[in-house]
Amino acid sequence: MSKLLLVDDDAELSSMLEQILTKEGFQLTLAADGEAGLERALSGSYDLILLDVMLPGIDGFQLLQRLRQQARNTPVLMLTARGDDDDRVAGLELGADDYLPKPFYPKELVARVKALLRRTPHTSVRPEKSEYAGFVIDPSQNEARCDDTQLDLTPTEFDILRTLVRAHGEVVSKDALSVAALGRSLAPFDRSLDVHISNIRKKLPTDPERIQTVRGRGYRIIQFA
Amino acid sequence: MRWYHSLSLRLLFLFWVLLFAVASSGYLLALWFSKPIAPSPVPEAVQSSLAPLLSDVNTFRSLTPGRLLAGDYRVAASLAPSGQERLQLDRSLSASHRRLLLSQLEADKPQQIPIGNRMLIGPFKLDGYSLLVTRPITAEEREQQVVSEQQTQRVQTLALLIGSLAIAILLGAWLVMPLRRLTHATREIAKGSEKPELKRLPKRNDELGELARALATTAHDLAVSRDAQRRLLSDVSHELRSPLARMQVALMLSQDDDDGTDREQHLGQLGRDLERLSTIIERILSLSRLENGLVNLQTEAVDVRELVSQLVKDLGYVDPQHGQRLQVHDSDDWPVIDSDPELLRLVLENLIRNALQYTDDAIEISCQALPESYTVFVRDHGQGVPEDQLEQLFTPFYRADPSRNHKAGVGLGMALSLRAAAVLGGYVDARNHPDGGLEVAVTLTRST
Structure with missing residues (x-):
């Protein structure tokens, strides 16, 4: 049974979501403010954290930042009632795996949660090492290297990079990457994949452009001299 | 701005200085480049033709200006070593060439220099007496003079051209460049820049500096x-999305609720959120109407005590417990004023509701009437608000209690009160009462 942590100060919404997610077979823990949320996120072992942005005390972004600083790579799904795109993408830039704008259909939430959780067994299906252009991905060790430097990636970033390395320089469409890493197709105007790619590039020791954007088609890894 | 900082004065002064500079540079250049009419030695022929006249001392002394000599020579000036009329000058020449005549008299040896259409020759000296003579200019000499004048004119024209170019460049740097910078800055503002690049323009003391500032x-x-607008939009969107999110979840729960045991609860949730949504929308619209001056004031005589009593009765009707907490100071001097009763009620109702929602104890409503104005106070006995957040109380969607307590209002009450009071010609301010609790005061001027 997967353990989820829901950090949201909207008590009515939280209790209703608890009913729904419990019914779906998840074990849910609630936290009503940022401090309590961070404490639980750091102490307990959760398979997924559902995180609201607007929280009393430390907000969702700060919570996420501190969580990632402690090198906790628990998948995080941001729930945001803010309207603008910048706010949505801001969470991804800080290392969230996916976001869901409020209001959402509860079924969509359940689907996203399942998609993010599904990756772990999905990874173990083909645990063989893959190598290309200086990248070495070892799913059995959960280890990614670039030019012999270990990369500290979130699970989503790991899955994206693994998919690109396996393609051996072939272009992988954005949609295929999204399915592989987020377990879902991309919605129109969805910039989440681009943000994840940009996060991976920032983590590469040299030559971030070796993950190349192929306009209108997707991404690929190129051999860098 | 002081009068001497005025751009018109500066422009006037600038033009004046530049024009003067160009004119004088033309003059100076002309002097510099044109072949100066230098004195030349007196030819032998002249010396010899005049020699008989000038060798005799008596004749020499008797020669006075104006006197005609042989061969069209005329005496121009004479200088005696002593006597009453030591210096004598030809009147017609001394009018315009006095200085030249005097310097010529001082010269060491005879020389000639053209003045007008005559040639000045001298000085001839004998026995302490000096003498200058003139003769008509020859055709050849005349031609030389014309050529020299033409040359001077050409230099002057050139100097004027160069000078005016210099004016144009200076004006450009001084006047046109700031204008271009201002245009550029305006474009930057149109693109949304908060701090357009104005360089040192705002430091100028003149009209351009004023414009830049x-x-x-x-x-x-x-x-x-x-x-502020962006924040408001973002807040509005957030406030609308939260109840919508709850409604969507509640709807799904009630649909999946096969045995119908919790249906009541889910429908209750839906109803609360619907009500909340419509309240938010209605209040945002009111706020917008008040801010944009779309409210028509219906002024009439309003008994403020009557209005407050009615308000207390209405609030008590909805929730008797609320009614008990409201204490109106009846002994105060409550005025009857000309105002819009609806709007005044809106101001007070929002303040009182706020006090009811955020505190649990008694709420005092009192009035203080002054000759010019009157103030209604709404004071609660809660914890008050941190001093640095008092201002923010009137910001839309600001809540003093950061945890989202959904029983509390939608966060627009204070903002509405403030705007409505402003429309009525007054203001609202908040302070922490010295004896504890928050005190919000509505001050309105008495209409005359």
């Missing part, structure tokens, strides 16, 4: 108001 202020104000 006004532009900088405008850019800042625009940015502030744009940020």
Whole structure:
């Protein structure tokens, strides 16, 4: 049974979501403010954290930042009632795996949660090492290297990079990457994949452009001299 | 701005200085480049033809200006070693060439120099007496003079051309460059810049500096108001999305609720959120109407005590417990004023509701009437508000209690009161009462 942590100060919404997610077979823990949320996120072992942005005390972004600083790579799904795109993408830039704008259909939430959780067994299906252009991905060790430097990636970033390395320089469409890493197709105007790619590039020791954007088609890894 | 900072004065002064500079540079250049009419030695022929006259001392002494000599020579000036009329000058020449005549008299040896259409020759000296003579200029000499004058004219024209070019460049640097910078800055503002690049323009003391400063202020104000609008939009969107999110979840729960045991609860949730949504929308619209001056004031005589009593009765009707907590100071001097009763009620109702929602104890409503104005106080006995947050109380969607307590209002009450009071010609301010609790005061001027 997967353990989820829901950090949201909207008590009515939280209790209703608890009913729904419990019914779906998840074990849910609630936290009503940022401090309590961070404490639980750091102490307990959760398979997924559902995180609201607007929280009393430390907000969702700060919570996420501190969580990632402690090198906790628990998948995080941001729930945001803010309207603008910048706010949505801001969470991804800080290392969230996916976001869901409020209001959402509860079924969509359940689907996203399942998609993010599904990756772990999905990874173990083909645990063989893959190598290309200086990248070495070892799913059995959960280890990614670039030019012999270990990369500290979130699970989503790991899955994206693994998919690109396996393609051996072939272009992988954005949609295929999204399915592989987020377990879902991309919605129109969805910039989440681009943000994840940009996060991976920032983590590469040299030559971030070796993950190349192929306009209108997707991404690929190129051999860098 | 002081009068001497005025751009018109500066322009006038600049033009004057530049024109003067060009004119004088033309003159100076002409002097510099034109072949100066230098004195030349007196030819032998002249010396010899005059020699008989000038060798005799008596004749020499008797020669006075104006006197005609042989061969069209005429005496121009004479200088005696002593006597009453030591210096004598030809009147017609001394009018315009006095200085030249005098310097010529002082010269060491005879020389000739053209003045007008005559040639000045001298000085001839004998026994302490000096003498200058003139003769008509020859055709050859005349031609030489014309050539020299033409040359002078050409130099002057050249100097004027170069000078006017210099004026244009100076004007460009001084006047046109700032204008271009201002244009550029305006474009930057249009693109949304808060601090347009104005370089040192705002430091100027003249009209252009004033314009630059006004532009900088405008850019800042625009940015502030744009940020406020963006924040309001973002807040509005957040406030609308939260109840919508709950409604969607509640709807699904009630649909999946096969045995119908919790249906009541889910429908209750839906109803609460619907009500909340419509309250938010209605209040945002009211706020917008008040801010944009779309409210028609219906002024009539309003008994403020009567209005407050009615308000207390209405609130008590909805929730008797609320009614008990409201204490109106009846002994105060409550005025009857000309105002819009609906709007005044809106101001007071929002303040009282706020006090009811955020505190649990008694709420005092009192009045203080002054000759010019009157103030209604709404004071609660809660914990008060941190001093640094008092101002923010009137910001839309600001809540003093950061945890989202959904029983509390939608966060627009204070903002509405403030705007409505402003429309009535008054203001609302909040302070922490010295004896504890928050005190909000509505001050309105008495209409005359």
